[in-house]
Amino acid sequence: MDQETTDYIINYFGNLMTKNEKLALKHQMSSFKSNENPQFRKIMIDKGWISSNPEITNLLENSYEVFKQNIVTRVMTETPEKVFFNNCPKCDKLARTPHAKQCRFCGYSWHHLIVAQFKLNDTIQITGRQFFLIGQIIEGEIREGQRIDLRILGLNKKIKIESIEFALKHQDEKVWEDISLGTNELTEQDKEYLKSIHPFKESLDIIIE
Incomplete structure (x- = not known):
């Protein structure tokens, strides 16, 4: 699945992620934000946002992009009917968000x-x-x-x-x-x-x- 569609599912259908997937995503984001700030990183660790649990960190062992692709593959295998692809009624391309009412590609509006x-x-x-x-x-x-x-x-x-x-x-x-x-x-x-x-x-x- 292309990067744009993958990010669309991750960003707007996070409710379909498992508990460990959500924790791994929080771990990744917290690690990235605190990468160059040891004091901030310690705060993230103390809050449990950066995990040392192998069940969480192993989900990210093959890179963040592979992690996201694995989530999307599972979601689209197990619950594809719960993902709403907001495609343009005219050109059928994916809108930026599930709530968008105008196509960023062809300009068509369905307001x-x-x-x-x-x-x-x-x-x-x-x-x-x-x-x-x-x-x-x-x-x-x-x-x-x-x-x-x-x-x-x-x-x-x-x-x-x-x-x-x-x-x-x-x-x-x-x-x-x-x-x-x-x-x-x-x-x-x-x-x-x-x-x-x-x-x-x-x-x-x-x-x-």
Whole structure:
């Protein structure tokens, strides 16, 4: 895999790395930053950011670049469906980040396909009804028939919004109203996956196609 794609996966899908891979990456970065500063290096060692554990350091024995390639090979073998490649709809080249909306190669912009941003806070399956994604609208307007792009969360799906309801929320004596987006287009495995990655860090694009 080329260097650009490798760095894209390492930089934006670090959640798919194993515990030891994350520790080895921290070891590499801390070692590099403190290479010419013994005092800073001692601080990194005391914090455990520079490791002496062979299980960690051996991952880097064949160079940092080989280490990154090994991570990407494993991720793309075990969980390829969880990596979202934000390719340009026109030229199909990889955008700089998963959130980019304009191609750095051909200049094409796909901002017009995104009608709203949705902050996902929770999910719920109501017996005999749809599966609901609950949260707040960050910007734009959401309507039935639009689609929720879940690729940034590791699900290669753009699910149709089949209903919109409101959910009253209570916490710390505060009361507010969230919006609930209902869909029937997720499998049981998809639903369990979404539940497993809570809390959600990324906002979701609401799109038209």
